[in-house]
Amino acid sequence: MYKYAIKVHDLFMSEKNKILVILGPTATGKSCLAVKLARKYNGEVISADSRQVYKGLNIGTGKITIKEMLGVPHHLLDVASLNPPAGGFTVAEWQKLAQKKISEIVGKGKLSIICGGTGFYIKSIVDGIVLPEVLPNKSLRKKLENKNLSNLVQILKRFDPERLKTIDTKNRVRLIRAIEIATKLGSVPSLRRAQDKNSFEFLQIGLTLPDKKLREKISIRLFERIRKGMIEEAKRLHRNGLSWKRMRELGLEYRYLALYLQNKISKEKLIEKLQTEIWRYAKRQMTWFKRDKKINWFSPTESKKILKKVENFFDR
Numbered sequence: 001m002y003k004y005a006i007k008v009h010d011l012f013m014s015e016k017n018k019i020l021v022i023l024g025p026t027a028t029g030k031s032c033l034a035v036k037l038a039r040k041y042n043g044e045v046i047s048a049d050s051r052q053v054y055k056g057l058n059i060g061t062g063k064i065t066i067k068e069m070l071g072v073p074h075h076l077l078d079v080a081s082l083n084p085p086a087g088g089f090t091v092a093e094w095q096k097l098a099q100k101k102i103s104e105i106v107g108k109g110k111l112s113i114i115c116g117g118t119g120f121y122i123k124s125i126v127d128g129i130v131l132p133e134v135l136p137n138k139s140l141r142k143k144l145e146n147k148n149l150s151n152l153v154q155i156l157k158r159f160d161p162e163r164l165k166t167i168d169t170k171n172r173v174r175l176i177r178a179i180e181i182a183t184k185l186g187s188v189p190s191l192r193r194a195q196d197k198n199s200f201e202f203l204q205i206g207l208t209l210p211d212k213k214l215r216e217k218i219s220i221r222l223f224e225r226i227r228k229g230m231i232e233e234a235k236r237l238h239r240n241g242l243s244w245k246r247m248r249e250l251g252l253e254y255r256y257l258a259l260y261l262q263n264k265i266s267k268e269k270l271i272e273k274l275q276t277e278i279w280r281y282a283k284r285q286m287t288w289f290k291r292d293k294k295i296n297w298f299s300p301t302e303s304k305k306i307l308k309k310v311e312n313f314f315d316r
Contacts, residue, residue, distance in 0.1 A: 016201040017106050018313065022115040023048070023122055023289060024207035025282035027217040029300040031064045033207065034115035037310065038072040041111045045074045046101055048116030048125075051250065053080045053089055056237055059230040060253040062221070075101045082242055082250075092131040095124040102200075119166070119288035126202050126294075134181045144176050155179050159186075166288045168281065173249040203313040205306060206295040208286070218278050222271065225253075234261060252277060 020043070022034045034045045047053075051061045055078045063077060076097055080089040098114070098121075105112045114122060124131060144152065152175040157164050159182035168174055209217065234257035238247065247258040253274060260270040289295060298306050 016199060017102075018111070018201050018203070019102065019125075020111065020113045020310065020313075021122060021126060021202055021204040022113060022207070023119070023204060023295065024117065025214065025285040025289075026062070026117055026278060027214060027221050027282070028207035028209055030115050030117065030207055031062075031068065033205070033300065033306070034113050035064075035068070035070055035072050038111070038113050039070060040307075041310070041314075043072070043111035043113045044105045045069075045072055046098055046105075046112060046114045047074060047076045048094075048098075048114050048118050048121040050089075050091075050094075050118040050121060051252075052077050052116075053094065054078070054082050054250070055080065056082055056233075056240075056242075057250065057254070059225050059228050059233045060257065062225065082237070083246060090131075091120050091124055092133060094121050095129075095131060098125055117285050119285065122204075123292070126204065126292075128200075134184045137180050137184070140180055140183065141176060144179060149175070152176065152179065156182065159183060166284050168251055168284070170255070170277070171249065171251045174251075202294075203310065204292070204295045205309065206289060206297040207300050208297050209299065214282060215275075215279055218282065219275055222274055222278065226271075231257060231260070234258070252281060 020037060020041075022030045022037070024030055031045075037043060038045055047064075049061065049063075051057055052063045053076060054061075057063065064074060076094065079097060080093075102112045102125075114125060116122065123129065144155075147155070149170060149172065152172065153164065153169050156167070156175055156179050159179060163178050163182065167178055230253065234247065234254060238244065238258075238261065244258045244262060248255045256265065256270050256273045256277070259265045260267065265273070296309055298309075
């Protein structure tokens with residue numbers, strides 16, 4: 001199974017440790033590709049998904065199952081509470097956990113594969129970013145809590161129009177946090193690179209589909225999740241103490257599931273809104289990823305081309 005295990009191990013003994021990154025918008029098959037590459041190259045997968053870090057958000061986020069992992073170790077799933085302290089689970093926390101996990105995987109002579117669709121998480125590792133710490137500003141939050149979404153969008157636009165291009169404009173928590181950071185730093189984020197960034201070498205494989213095909217896949221996957229029990233999952237989360245307010249804050253599927261379970265929208269409206277909002281989310285993901293010219297883009301069906309790119313990366 002591990003045809004290239006020795007070769008990869010030898011590379012870890014060289015000056016630079018090599019890391020694969022599988023990224024792209026939702027519903028493009030990233031997890032499946034990551035598992036295939038991990039099995040072929042003796043690797044372990046580090047999830048880079050800002051909602052799959054939360055315990056209990058399984059079906060709605062499309063979290064990979066034990067069966068789908070095919071024996072490949074996966075990390076940074078289920079590492080955060082659904083009711084985190086003020087400020088929530090931050091990219092800085094994820095980065096710290098990811099760096100620790102990469103060190104452990106490298107120490108075992110195995111390949112680290114970062115896989116996900118949260119662009120900022122990935123950037124924090126690939127670009128070796130030192131993230132500024134911005135503590136919650138309670139007085140500012142109090143001033144913003146009664147603002148409607150339109151007001152929050154306008155405030156963020158004034159402080160940091162670039163961040164506005166990629167943020168979920170219907171997620172109050174993220175809007176307020178972005179404003180909080182922007183008022184402190186002048187933009188989201190104010191970044192500098194770590195001195196030891198060059199100790200790693202990355203190959204970024206991006207998966208993409210034509211708009212029509214991606215819309216179809218999003219729709220098909222949505223109905224699969226409903227069939228697998230996404231609505232029942234949301235009911236169970238609420239019974240176990242997750243408030244409707246917090247569920248809405250989690251965004252996308254859970255925002256509209258909360259509205260549906262409170263009888264504020266019909267099931268037909270739930271499906272309609274989710275198809276639209278997940279598509280918009282995918283477009284925001286691509287907006288973020290297209291900024292990085294180091295990403296190598298492929299269709300999910302181009303397996304041979306992807307493998308060739310990976311082999312050339314190891315042969316360098």
